[in-house]
Amino acid sequence: MSFEPRSIPIDPDAKAALAAKGLDYRLIDPADLDALDGWIDADHRGFHHARPRDPGRAYDRAVMAERRVHGVYDDAVPEPRVPVATVSSWPTGLSVPGGRSLDGWAVSSVTVSPTHRRRGIARALMEAELATAKRAGAAVAMLTATEATIYGRFGYAPAAKAVTVEVDRRRAHWVGPEAPGRVHYVEPATLRDQAPAISRRAVARTPGEIDRWPGVLDRMLGLVDPDSDASRALRALRYDDEHGQPQGFATFRVTREPNRPGWVEFDVLAAATDDAERALWRVLVEQDFVTGVRGLLRSTDEPLEWLLEDPRAVTVSEVTDHLWVRVVDPAAALGARRYGAAGELVLEIDDPLGYAAGRYTLLASADGRAVVHSPRPDGDGDDGAPKRERSRARSADAESVPSRGARAAARAAEPRSIRLDVRDLASIYLGGVRPSVLARAGRVVEASPGALQLADRMFASPRTPHLSIWF
Ligand SMILES: CC(C)(COP(=O)(O)OP(=O)(O)OC[C@H]1O[C@@H](n2cnc3c(N)ncnc32)[C@H](O)[C@@H]1OP(=O)(O)O)[C@@H](O)C(=O)NCCC(=O)NCCS
Known part of the structure; x- marks a missing residue:
């Protein structure tokens, strides 16, 4: 996913929502150093850091020149060149189990001035970032958080610990x-x-x-x-x-x-x-x-x-x-990683913001590769999984979990399924927590017998997920 991050137009919904509050939501041109410096000052203030000076400022300018940088401006403040809210974002790879890199959208520098808090500014910025991530073709958006209670409402959830x-x-x-x-x-x-x-x-x-x-x-x-x-x-x-x-x-x-x-x-x-x-x-x-x-x-x-x-x-x-992590394209995300066991599993995903909602059928083969089938636009309930792939995944699954007679026939007729929220999908995605643990917490629901056990085995990662930097 290599492209100029500023080539995507500014999100019109956020622009309109913030304009209705008398605020101007702008995409900053990094060549406009006065605007960029005002933004850097706001970012430092938002995170309670000291005022930047060179060479730190030069460093910030260089880093932000590679990113998509937004500010929210209020003409009524005495220093209107300093935005009252900031966010930056950029396309970046996320390593997933099996060693592949997933197209992701990193979000950083989320600040809102204490003088403008709790007016829905962060919400407008965060929703705009999700829309932009989707337009950029990212499968997930991601961030590191100062507080654990802010981002769940936008569908983000912890995916790797430190x-x-x-x-x-x-x-x-x-x-x-x-x-x-x-x-x-x-x-x-x-x-x-x-x-x-x-x-x-x-x-x-x-x-x-x-x-x-x-x-x-x-x-x-x-x-x-x-x-x-x-x-x-x-x-x-x-x-x-x-x-x-x-x-x-x-x-x-x-x-x-x-x-x-x-x-x-x-x-x-x-x-x-x-x-x-x-x-x-x-x-x-x-x-x-x-x-x-x-x-x-x-x-x-x-x-x-x-x-x-x-x-x-x-x-x-x-x-x-x-x-x-916040999953914005479940089919791309699920299709990119490798799985710990073969099998066919249906994920019925709930997503209040819509991006990931639907029924996704995951067909993993014994080598860990998976094919994902998502809902048909006509919504006829058929996930469209080709019969050949389905029977290949089922027979591999049956080899690893001995089953006979009626149970096997019943399973063959109806794939095992779990119901989960988009946040739970993010938490199990890299293998950081087992689906059965989230079921014990009353979050993931086993919709058919044996589905949780299968989900635990499939989503297991050979290496525990881990992120060793802040961004
Ligand atoms: C966190 C921050 C960006 C929130 O900005 P804001 O504009 O006040 O947030 P909003 O008014 O858009 O609130 C959106 C929702 O988040 C909730 N929320 C906002 N800040 C929160 C916090 N610190 N803890 C818990 N919930 C929070 C609001 O109650 C609101 O909930 P609702 O929509 O369900 O009613 C702002 O307080 C801030 O800049 N903090 C300091 C820097 C920081 O910690 N940034 C986060 C970087 S990871």
Whole structure:
């Protein structure tokens, strides 16, 4: 999905809804630096950050030049060049189980000035983003959220978690295998050429990760403001495999007070291979003169505790709903991922905003690939699944779940189905939660016997979804 994100016209419904409140909803031309700077000021204010100054402002300008940037303006305020609300968005890939990249629409910088809150401005912006995502051909919209109570009403739901992992240095005795390659200290800037390719491979093998844009790599490597204290404190490690090929990198800081051991803190560990992941973790946890290691935005499924003699050296805290997904095109989304089991499953999806509502038949074969059939426009109830695909999926399903006689015949006549809301679809989509857990919570409904068990097996992901950046 590569195209100029500003080529899609401004959403007319949001324009009209905000005009009715005396507000002007505008798509900003990044070449108009005065307008862009006003927007950047509003974004910083909205997130309670300090006023931006160079080189941070130059960085923001460069990042926003690649995005679709909207502001909402109120001529009645004393500084009308600063919008009273902001949002930015861009097309980006989302890794899904099986290693493919799904066309997604990232939404960020959602702010509304406290002087204009609770007048429906965020609603107008968020609904416009969904309409734009759909027009752009995205299968899902996605975001990371400051608060967990804002976005469910627009159909978003948590799809991949992140946690803080802490390791007690005194108890961190490594018992994992030796990696065949080597870890080297490198200057962060020297990683700039290798980071995109390593990150691409690390992202591809982790459902829930999104494509890295150039600016985020600069930020990870402390290159936005290299002379700042934070950048100068940054250390970088690179893992080269036994052939000398770079396969992973990490950046970290050691925070410390005079004469006291510090803490190793990191939020970047990008590994294209398991060897790289293990080797980088090892160097991070085996530093001397530190109390411990704190990894931010790590996976709920880190292998670390299995690599240390004392698994209790590792503690996990701050489990957060990190990636929020909103499905706008269920057929494209469901068809892109690979499934953990063969079978035929009907998803009856409810979506108050309409995008995903309908009955979708998922026919997964033993290799994990799936064909999705969505409702016919004439609404005759036939999902249109070709008989050949249906019988292939059913026989694979029957092989894995022994069934006989009447039950098998009944299943053959009527595919198993579950009913769920579009938010529940988002939560099960990457395999972050089992459909049966959502059924226990009274959210997903098993509409025919055996459907939940089948759904659990089909939606299982071989790798736990995880997103390791904010966007
Ligand atoms: C969150 C924020 C964007 C909401 O803007 P807003 O214009 O006041 O929101 P709206 O008036 O359009 O409200 C839309 C709905 O969301 C609800 N809502 C808005 N902010 C909410 C919050 N912080 N928590 C829970 N619900 C919230 C409203 O009650 C309303 O519900 P309803 O439509 O069901 O009645 C705004 O408070 C803000 O800028 N916060 C600081 C920055 C931030 O946290 N941004 C989110 C980035 S992920």
